[in-house]
Each structure stands twice: as C-alpha cells, then as structure tokens.
Amino acid sequence: MCAVVGVINSKNASTVAYYALFAMQHRGQEASGISVSDGLNIKTHKARGEVGQIFNTQILANLKGEIAIGHNRYSTAGNSSLHDAQPVTATCSLGDISLVHNGNLINKEEVRKELIDNGAIFHSNMDTENVVHLIAKSKKETLKDRFVESLMQSKGAYCFMLASKNKLFVVRDPYGVRPLSLGRLKDGGYIVASETCAFDLIEAEFVRDVKPGEMLIFTQGSDEFESIQIFDQVDPRICAFEYIYFARPDSIIEGKSVYEVRKKMGETLAKKFKEKVDFVVPVPDSGVSAAIGFAQYLKIPLEMAIVRNHYVGRTFIEPTQEMRNLKVKLKLNPMKKVLEDKDIVVIDDSVVRGTTSKKIIALLKQAGARKIHLAIACPEIKFPDIYGIDTPTFEELISANKNIEEVREYTGADSLIFLDIDELVSSIGNERKYSLISFNGDYFIQ
Amino acid sequence: MCAVVGVINSKNASTVAYYALFAMQHRGQEASGISVSDGLNIKTHKARGEVGQIFNTQILANLKGEIAIGHNRYSTAGNSSLHDAQPVTATCSLGDISLVHNGNLINKEEVRKELIDNGAIFHSNMDTENVVHLIAKSKKETLKDRFVESLMQSKGAYCFMLASKNKLFVVRDPYGVRPLSLGRLKDGGYIVASETCAFDLIEAEFVRDVKPGEMLIFTQGSDEFESIQIFDQVDPRICAFEYIYFARPDSIIEGKSVYEVRKKMGETLAKKFKEKVDFVVPVPDSGVSAAIGFAQYLKIPLEMAIVRNHYVGRTFIEPTQEMRNLKVKLKLNPMKKVLEDKDIVVIDDSVVRGTTSKKIIALLKQAGARKIHLAIACPEIKFPDIYGIDTPTFEELISANKNIEEVREYTGADSLIFLDIDELVSSIGNERKYSLISFNGDYFIQ
C-alpha cells in the first residue's frame, strides 16, 4: 500500500501535505515523512509512527516552501526501521532532490546489486533508494532526463514523486496499478495524491486521474504543467484490491465511488445467497459497505452485532495463552443480547489465512448465534501479490491450499460463499482490465 | 464519565485490570492508572495518555498481586495534570490504601476547605483526594468504618473502589447514577467494572449489577464477600446519558442492551418522522445504532454516507482559519457521489452547542444533498449536569436558549426533531426513574 502526496505552488505546501497524509493514514501507519523545497534547498522530516504524532506546528513551520512531497509507509516487514521511512533525499550534482514511492519494483535486487558493484552506498532496504542512486549517477543533463532514464531501469507497479528545488515530477507506472489523482487547491496550487479523500479534507477540486505511464512536470510559479507519456502504451490494470479493501470508502478511483463498488459487491453476493437468516452482520469496519449492499438487496435487517474497539492500535500487551481469542476480541466484540438464537450471515471483505474468520465465527457461536453463514465480498485469494501488496506466501493462503468446502469447514461457518472473479469485475464495472493477480495468478509485469 | 475497575483473587490482577481499562477506553482517554496490592504493600503506575501507551509488559510484571484497581480519566477541564490521574494513594495508620472514583462530589469545595484548615496537604484538584484524606484522618478503628464515615461526608453521584493490602471495597452512590457491575473471572476471582463490555473481553461472567447505595467488601483469599447498604433507600436514578452516548453499544446496563435501547430510540424517532427521504444517514459512530432502528422501522435504506477517520485522536495540528470546517472534516467526510441530489435524514445522538450539527449540515449541503432533515435520538439539552458529566454552561447550551425552530434555523437543517423526555424514558423502559437533569433540571442530589 503506502500513500504519496505532492503539492506545488501553495504557500503552506507542507501543511497541505500533512493534512493529505492524515486523510490517507489508513494506507500506512508505520512511518511518515514530508520534504519541502524553499526554492533553494530541500528540508525533510520523517519518523516512525502516525502522522499526528510525527508532526507538530513547530516542525511544519520549519518546513517552509511551495513544493512538498509526503509519504505514509505501510509496514510490509517486521524489520523496518527509521532508515526505511520516506522521502529519500540526496544532494546530487544537480542539487537537492527528494523522492517518494508507492508500490514495488520487481527488479529491485538486480538493480541494487549493480549499483553497489559500482560503488553506490545504500542506507536503507527500500527500492526507492535505487531510483535516487540511478538519478544521482545518471550522466543526463536535466533532472527530467535523469528521472526518465532511471524509470526505464525500474520495473514494477508504482507511483513516484520527485521534488527538486523548483520542480515536482509525478509519474504512474505503465499499467496504472496504483491509483493517483490530480487536484487543484483553492489557492491555485496543484496537489497529486494516492486517493481523492485527501482532496475532500483540504477542499481541493478533483481535476483528473493521472494516466497510466504518464509523467506530469510542474514548475514552481507556473500554472502550466507538462504531461508526457514515457512508456509504450499497454492495457491499464488498476489493482482490484484498491476497491476491495485498500482505499477509503469515500475515495473515487478511476471515476468509481469505492463505497458504491463495495455495496455492489455485497449486492452481487446477495444475489447468490440462498440461506434464510434473521439479519446481516458486517465485520466492522471492512465489511460494512458490502453488508449494506447485501442487506438492501435482500431487504433483510442489518445489525451492527459486532462492535469494534477503535482504540486498538499498534500498542497493546500480547495476551497470555490462557486468554485465547483475546487478540481478536480486543478489536471485535459480538453482542450476545442481539445474537442469541439468531441465524445470521456475516459479511467480510476477504479471507487470507482464514484464522481471523475462524476466530470470529467462534466468538459469534459463543455469543449464542445459531446458524452462521459467511459471505466474502471478494474471490478466493490463491496467489501472492508481488506488486506492492503485503500478501502472505502460497503456504499461508488458505484458498491456495483448500477448496471452498474445506475453508468453510476450517472456519466453522455453516455455509460460505465468495464472489467469483467475473462477479468482482462486473461489480467494479466491466469496461476495463484489472490487476487480479491474487485471484488468477496473472503476473503481467515481467 | 471516567471508568473504574476492581479485581480481587486473580493471580494477574493488574493484567485483568489493564484489559478491562482497554475495553473501557471510550470512557476516558486523558490518563490511566492501576494500583495493585501484593498482600503487604500497594504499588501504583499512572500516567497521562491512553491505556495502550501507558502500560507495557514490564510495567505490568512489576505490578504483581491479587488485588488491583484501575481508572481511565476523562478530560473534564483543560488544566488537568499528572497530579489529576488516579488511583490516589496514601500510607495511613492502617497501611497503604488506594482509591479510584468515577463521578462528581457536589460538596467537594467545602470538604476540601475544611480539610485544609485542619492541616491536610493536597496534591491534586480531584475530589477523590478528599475521600483519601477523610479516611486517613478518621479515628474509626477499621478501614471499613473509616470508608463509610468518609462517604457520609461526601455528597454526589459516584462509584468508589478502595484497595487495602488485603481488601477491596466497592461502593455505588445511593441513587446509582453511574453504572457498576459485578463479574466472575474464569480463575474464580471477582471483577467489578463500570461497563460489562470489560467482562466480555476477558471472558468474565456477569453476576449482577452493584445496587445503588450498596457497598461490597471482598477479602483476599475468600470466595465470600460482604454486602451492606450504607445509605437510606431512595429511588434509584441511573444517568440516561449512559444509554444515550456514554456507554459502549455492547454493554448491558441494568439488564438492558445499550445497542437495543439506542435502536429503540431511533425507532421512536422514526414513528414521528413525517418527511419523505431517499435514505437515512447516521453521524458515525455515535448515531449508527439509532439510525439502524430508524431505518428498520421505516423500511428505508441506511447509507454510511459520512465516513469517519478513526485516526483522529488527541493530536493533530489545529487548522488555520482559511481552512474552515477542517476540524470537523478531519473526522467526518460526506460522500458526494452518494449524496448528490438526495433527500436525507441525518441521525445524531444529541445537540449540545449546535455548532457541530451546523457544520455537518453545511458539509452535507456542500456535498450536494438536497433536503437535509435532522433527527436527534435524545431530548433537548436545557440544563447543565453537575453530577459528573462535562456539559457546558447554560449560555453555551443551544436548547437552553433557543426553541426547536430556532435551533433548526441555526443548524441549517430542513426539519428537526428530538425525542421528548417521555419517549426517551419509554425507549429505555418505563419501569424505573432516570437521572434526566440535562433535560428537566431536576437536581435531585442536594
């Protein structure tokens, strides 16, 4: 996941970036950072933790300038450290530069090895740093040419933003796997961000999505910006998981409301649901939108019979073994009074390892529910994603190893349905292709 | 608000208290603390912040013992400091004691003045400290008699828990304004907590509510506990606000599911709602339960058309004046795609100053909603509460100064309905009296 934002021609570019990162906190809580250019030099502040903890008024006041880029990092591995926070900065022969990146470069290791063999010194494990080194080593004369040259050597699904003393470069990979939208600030500046919910917060006007393979080049002080296509054209494939669970429901991706797509998924599920139930129960918060679509289609009540504790964050003390289920219960508490002797259908957004579903079903049974049907608003996840999503290995993915009936048995549900791939695609809208790797194993970037 | 918990006869009493406080975090995020008795001495750890940040495995490991009391503090005033965190401890002539308190003593200032005039040295502004001094100064021989004597001098709405080296005393005020329930732990110990949601998390079994005016006395190592009525009997009056918005929806207060009471409030509202709307929109999270009841009764769709950002906590940078509405928007974002050209009814749990409702209506209009009706699942708040709820003064309470039509006009809604007091009472259940001060000004504790 991760979130990126770029701002130019705004007096308080770093403050705008801060609020945009705040709105996109759901895309990454591991670390955050903002770089700002004051026209001469680039200053950066980054740290581990959530946006609200990392920045304060004084820190933002020190980040003065009209160009800013920012990043929220999603924890993809246990061994991440401060060194793995973005933006990544460097002083190269063309001056200060700063880079942020959302996605994954599949040829990361080869490029890194070659760079190290040629004397580059790395300070992180991030593929982002590859690109900074490629820019620094490039012999091209302009930063634009250097950046393009570097991207030619970097395969993967990504959005990059590069700030220099007076320019902001924004680029989306040829397939457009990760979302990226352009907006206009009230004060005339531009903002580019992973999700449109960032625009709502700061009352920026949505202009258009950045196109797959498109590079936008903004210059400080200029209202015009340059757009170039730097790759051969290919069929775009936005990642279906953005609709399924990455994005905030109030974001609009490629013209589609995430909330409405999710409701449609729930509706599609409902069409093939054959059981008789007293009511629909979403797993909060991820299953709520689909459950609303599901309940509306079948005209059966929706009950918030599982309560979520929103204070559960990164830090709580691991329960001992005697307190089994506690880890899920800290977050989700089913209501006995509501569930007792009821037949229900539970709506969730996906089944990955199956362990959470199993625990939820167990808690619901313990709370007295009679029949518990499980309806999942996405297809079976059978393949690891290597383009930037932190999915587990084949061995860990329950649907890579068990058929639906076996998964049902494992979870303890009385029945279990998934969306199939066509239903997923038609719920989003058939008019274009999607990245469906996790469902069909089509690794289209090689 | 605030939350209190007491645990006895459990090997890891402090860990049980920790999880109970975690489950009751919604009742106070200002500060937390736990005291534990190891049979000889009492150790305490308390700090400002949320439970998950204050405690870690090592700190809990240092809090060894079979008796624990804990507290979450709700910020009732801007000038609170670490000194105002609970538990409050002392070494008196009977040994170490520790006290926690949920509520408000209305004769706090007189008692405090008299204590100071007699040489008591205070270290906080809390009324809790009054009681600790009264106990320390009492000439009674037993801690029980001292505690009872101290409570006789303390008027108000409260729950107190007092730990000594080998005893746990729990008491609820004569009117039973604040909730307090008794549970049984799996390992045979007892737990007493403000809300039953604390029992669910640690799989404690609900035993019964503590009665108004009842003192329970537990002794370490003994399965028996003593129950005494220390006050003349009066009509109990549990605070209606517990049902309206204090408690977690999954708690059971005096035998009633908070979630179901809230749904009933929504249903009662719906019965008198006369407008035609496309769908129902809750203000999340406080309005969701009532909105479900409302929508189910009228058989109209419920849409989560306002998205809440749960990362908004205590710490974010105050927006500048140019970014008006941002403070509400950081938390609540209406979805244009869903709302455009729709007639809607918005369900919220209360109107206090009216400013938030006004901003929400404005945001919804900006998002394109056509007609916006506002339905409030509680009566007009016309009086300040002085028994422990942090309500504003007369001047600030919009319904103390404006009639419904004027409030409607102020908020910008197209229509506005409240529950009336009788409807509120019947939604909870008519069988008993409630504390309704905020609605009718009946200050029954003098």
Add this chain to the structure above:
Amino acid sequence: MCAVVGVINSKNASTVAYYALFAMQHRGQEASGISVSDGLNIKTHKARGEVGQIFNTQILANLKGEIAIGHNRYSTAGNSSLHDAQPVTATCSLGDISLVHNGNLINKEEVRKELIDNGAIFHSNMDTENVVHLIAKSKKETLKDRFVESLMQSKGAYCFMLASKNKLFVVRDPYGVRPLSLGRLKDGGYIVASETCAFDLIEAEFVRDVKPGEMLIFTQGSDEFESIQIFDQVDPRICAFEYIYFARPDSIIEGKSVYEVRKKMGETLAKKFKEKVDFVVPVPDSGVSAAIGFAQYLKIPLEMAIVRNHYVGRTFIEPTQEMRNLKVKLKLNPMKKVLEDKDIVVIDDSVVRGTTSKKIIALLKQAGARKIHLAIACPEIKFPDIYGIDTPTFEELISANKNIEEVREYTGADSLIFLDIDELVSSIGNERKYSLISFNGDYFIQ
C-alpha cells in the same frame, strides 16, 4: 550533605538560585529543585540529576518572582526517587509554602508516625515533609509561629529555608552543625546559602554567617530583616567534615578558608612524618590542598602522579570481574613514568572503609612505586554520624574495627599516619568546639 539557597528581593530570584546551586553542585548531584514565589503563588521545578541538566532558559523564565529557594540533594540511599527531591511544597490554610532542608532530623520516625496516626498523608520518605505537615497542622495564626512551633518538635542538625508568598524564613539548628551564610546581591537583594563559593559566582557580597539557633525573616520589598533566637543557647559545634571534605576549597566557613585549613592539616601531618620520600602525591581532587601544605612544610616536591578523569559521573557501565580495579582506574590513573622506582607519600582526606585506599596503593605499586607511605589528613573514623552525613555502619568502618597498624596492613601501605583529634582541632583553630562524632562518638544532640 545537600546544599540549600534562598534568595529574596531580586528580580530574577530563580536564576540567582540556579547559579548558586550550580556552584554548590559538589554537595549533591542526586536531584535539584527551585521554588519561586511571584507574590501570590509558588511554582516549583525539581527533577533527578544535575543542576545543568534539570534547568534551561525556558524553565527558569517560567519561574518568575522575587523570592526563590533551591536545593541540591545528596544521594544518601539507593532507593531515593523523584518524590525525594526538594523543595517540598504544600497549599495550607495560610496559602502556598515551600521548604528546603539540609541535614537530618533524629526524631524523624516518631514525628512521622504521630503525624500519620493523626491523618497526615506522606508522599516521600524525607524528614523535610514532617516539617511541612507540622506547619500545615499547626493552629498558630502566623506562619512564623507555625514554623517555630514545628522546629520545636524537630530535633537534629539542619538548615531550613521556608518560602511563602511574600516571606523567606531561614533557620540554622542550635548547634550550627551545617554552615549557612548571608550575602548581599548587587541589585540589593539578599542571598542565604550553604557555602560562600555560591556568593563568589554571582558576585554577592558576604555579610555574615547565620548564627546557630538564629532565624532570619525576610519580607519581600523590605530591606530590613528580622533576626530572632528561637532556641536556648548552647555551645556551637560546626561539623569538622565540612573542613575535611564536604566544602569547596574556595569557601569560607565561620571565617576560615577551607583551602587554608586543609593546607594546615597537611602541614600538621608533615610535622610528624618521619619517612624519606622522593615526592608527595595527592589523591585528586580531595587530597590536593593537604598535599600542598604537606609538601611546602617539608620542602619536597609535589607531583600530580595520579590523574583524575573528570568525565566519570553517575553513568558508566559496571566492569565485569575480569577487569578488577577498573572502577577506581576509571577515575584515577597513576603515571608509571613518574612513579617508577620512587619512594612516595600519598595524601588523602580520609579512610572510611579502606577499600579505596587499598586499591590506590595496589595501582601505585603496579605502576612501579617502591615505598608507598600513606598520610591521612583527618583522624581515624570510628563512629557513624547520624546528623546528616552518609557514613557507613560500625561494621563497615575500618578504623572502628582495626588499629592503625592493622589498617596499614590492610591497605598495603609501607607506613600510615592519621591526624589525631587535637591536631585536627588545632588545624582548624582551637577557639571553638566542633562536631567530632565520627572520631570521638560524642552524640551531643539527643
């Protein structure tokens, strides 16, 4: 030990107190604190650590007012905590008060017990808190009468300073065991401090010593101050250890230069030293002054053949057992090139347990010194001091258990001399009595 300072009628009273505490840091590095009265209320800042780390410009700027008292705490026990930092403050019926104390109350436990039996709640283990409670509980009308009454119940060797909103009270115990001097600031204010080296730093003029049993009462805005004798007159007995090693050499105590007294001690030692040596070696820094007197008298060279590492503070990692001697060596390093094949006399200020002397002798031998004579500029320490000095128990004091020859053998020195008690007294000056408990066991305060 500990250091106290009081300042009145100075615009930046807290800053003056800060520098005075800085100059008296040698009297205590465990914790420091300053209270300041702005004419209405008293504010306090205290923390563990050294003065330079605890205060900064902003903290001092927040401590505005013309009356300040301050304290450096000497670590007398391992279990001290922040609660044991001074000043100790309270709001009593006469308003805010703050107290600092240098010394030890021998009836601490009885008074504390009686206070607790009467309902007082203690927050520290300090005897200072006794006096605060006695003041708070007193029924006398004025603070002066209350303070005097409290002192009547407090036996021991001490200096107290009490600040109220507009007064500063300063008192020295009837025997004057601890030093206390009055000075005049350049801006007309007064300063009272444990040692005169504090005056030098801030260019205050020495006025006179506070008399044993004298209470000085200063009032804000008034140039006059009141002096009263609150105790029956007794023979004063200043603590001889102030001259031996507590005080800074540049302080003047009761009219005598500490440096010159120490030189005189060295000279007195030299008179009875019979061995032939190549040069004199002081143990730095405590033995330097005496060594200078010793060498000057005998007209033999002084060599700084042991180098002290002044970076050794509270925090360094305890060496493992293989690295024996390292703890002493971290602080003291003998120079082989200088010592090799030399006969020397080592001058130190005292022998307490004997372990350090033993290690130093061993290091000197290892460095190649041939004959090593040890001359100690104080008498044998045979009795624990209970009036405020942190001396070990009988069992630990080597001279309480061994005669001089046995001590010599234990340390490994080739010869060993001490000052005898008369020589000590005559080195300081015979004209008055001294507290010589550690040498003669005369516990004169009962």
Add this chain to the structure above:
Amino acid sequence: MCAVVGVINSKNASTVAYYALFAMQHRGQEASGISVSDGLNIKTHKARGEVGQIFNTQILANLKGEIAIGHNRYSTAGNSSLHDAQPVTATCSLGDISLVHNGNLINKEEVRKELIDNGAIFHSNMDTENVVHLIAKSKKETLKDRFVESLMQSKGAYCFMLASKNKLFVVRDPYGVRPLSLGRLKDGGYIVASETCAFDLIEAEFVRDVKPGEMLIFTQGSDEFESIQIFDQVDPRICAFEYIYFARPDSIIEGKSVYEVRKKMGETLAKKFKEKVDFVVPVPDSGVSAAIGFAQYLKIPLEMAIVRNHYVGRTFIEPTQEMRNLKVKLKLNPMKKVLEDKDIVVIDDSVVRGTTSKKIIALLKQAGARKIHLAIACPEIKFPDIYGIDTPTFEELISANKNIEEVREYTGADSLIFLDIDELVSSIGNERKYSLISFNGDYFIQ
C-alpha cells in the same frame, strides 16, 4: 582532535572500545560511536553526547563481536548533527565496512565534488565519508587495495581505522601528525588507540607506536599482523599541541610522558622568569603540570588559588549581560583569602584569542592580588592550523595581530612571557621535527 580506537581478537571488543573511549573522552565530547563485526555483519551505535550517556549494558550486549572500532567526536563547528557522528558505515560490493577518522583532509572539497559529480550520495559533511565512497567505488579486488587507493587520493593529517567483517586496518598519515599507539590486551587481542591512557585503564600492554605512513592489517583469529609502508618516507612531524594541551598528562606520546614534557616546559619558562613573586598559581586543569615544573625549578610555593568547578559541562544557562565574567567564573573561582595582597605568577598552557586570559587576570585583581605575572607554556600562536585542530582565523588570533607587549597590555598582566619555538622543541626533546604550524606557519602538507 577526536579520539579513535580499534580492537581485534577480543571477546568483548565493543566493551574494550567503550572503556578506551571513556579514557579518551577529553579528546571529544560532541558525539561517540562504536561499530562491531560479528564475523559476518557490522553493527553500529552512535549518538551525540558523552560516552557514558550514549552506551549502556544492553546496547553493548547487542554489539557482539571480536572486532570493534570507536570514535569520540570533537565539536569543530556549530552546525554538527547526528549525521556527523562516526563511525561511518556502508555495505559495498565487498560487504559491510565501517570507518573512523581522527584528523582533517585538506583536499576534502575537491574530492567530494568529484564524487558527487559521479553520482555519490553523501549523508554528512565529514571528510570521513569521502574515503568510504572512494572505497565503495574502487574497482580494486581486495579491501586492502581499495583502502590504499582511497588514501592515495586523500591528503591531510589523520589516523584511519577501517573494519570489515574479519579484518581491521589501521593507518597513520605519512607525517604522523596525530598520535597512534598499538597495545596488547590481556586476553591476547590487539588494541590501537590515539592515546596510551586508554591502555592503562583496561590494563593493555603498550607494544609500540604506529609509525608515520604505516598501515597495520589485522585478521580475526590470527595473532600475526601485517605492516606495510604505503607512502614515500618523509620527516615525521607530530603535532606539538598534543604535548601542549590535547593529550592527557598520563599518556606517553612517542616515548615521552606528556606530564613530564609539560613540567619541562614550565621549568624552561621558569629559567627566564625574572620577577619576584609570593607563589605560583596554575590555571586549572590545563596549567597545572607546567606550574609544578615552574615552581619546582624556582623553589617557590605552588598554590591552587584558582578553583575549578568540574560540573561545568556543555549545558548551563548563558548568563545575562549584567552577570559579566560569570561564564569564566562558573568554571574558575580565585580565592580572595589566599590571593589578597600577594604577588603571583599565573601559568597557563596557551593564549589563543586572549579573552580568557584577560578575564582571569581581572578576576585575580578583583580577588586582591597585587602584581600578576603571566607565563604561558607555549609560543605565541600566530597561524591557524588547518590539519585538524580547531584554531580560529588570523583575525581572531591575538598573537597574529599584536606583539607580546600589546598582548600583555590587553590582558592586564603586569608582565608576560611565552616559550619561544626553540624552547618548546627542546622541552619536548630535540631529536625530531614537530608540526609547529600555529607558531611558524609552516604548512608542510600541500
């Protein structure tokens, strides 16, 4: 200045390095760090502050391995940051490396520019980082060849230590400007350190000095080490300032005791001192050794009439202008009782800007001294040093702009003598050349 240490073949290499850095804390208090190789990877811990604050038992326990290098940083410029702490580490194509450096590269800026033009990304302002980049970029096959190649491109006065997974390289510049000594640990390992005082502390045996232009190569597990001369031979020139004030008096540099050299300087000064004085007063601690030599030669008493407050560290609050002299007084306090009406000679180690001498003379006069003669145990400093010492510019150096009489007048002394250059050289010993840049402007490295 700065201090470096390297350890190999010792089980607790990082702990040995820690104590060595502790012993050499006087060479730099700005920042410290240690790298350790466990045979595979290199781990590093570094931070701003003093050694004792930066490391603790747990941190050292995490730095496991038999090879360690460490560094104390001297604050040479106000803008230093954590990035400017050493060691500097990198993962290059030959694996992890770590480098520390004491000294100054005079061609730093040219090399750095060329490296950046070729794509190197810098993370600090240190010349040390140049060498790391040169090693990383080198095409040579072995680390030894790469390191040698890098040194060929680096002109200056330095000691470098380079650790790889299984080797330790140590090198001293061709002129041997900075000291570097080899020692043998008790457990058979080797230690190389800037000063021999580090050996004393950990009871390592001095083996020999590293020769100018010599590279020593140690391999983990091997008792043998390789020695190569990597530069054409030139006349060595150890920096005279090491003897004058950098080194600890208990260190032995090139066979000479620093303490004895300083005493000799004092003696040489004394030979040409013609005034009549009552006694000699050193400016502590820097002037003490010379003062002892001075006093012994003239057979006049030495008095420690200026007391130094060793608690003065980095952190104290800057005095306001009314408190003039306070900054010097915080550190140095002259004793009126000793100085009054006396004629004295003050011994200090150098005069740089003249401001401190001026303040000391003023304080001594204020304390009542009659005649004050000043004798400086080094020649007039007339030239800035650019080889690693933080001396001021021409404009700031008082002796670059004033003759002796004018300096005397400026300081207020009654007479003033310096050592001349020949006297300095003969005090150290005439047998070899020294770096005397500050005195004669002979910038011998070009």
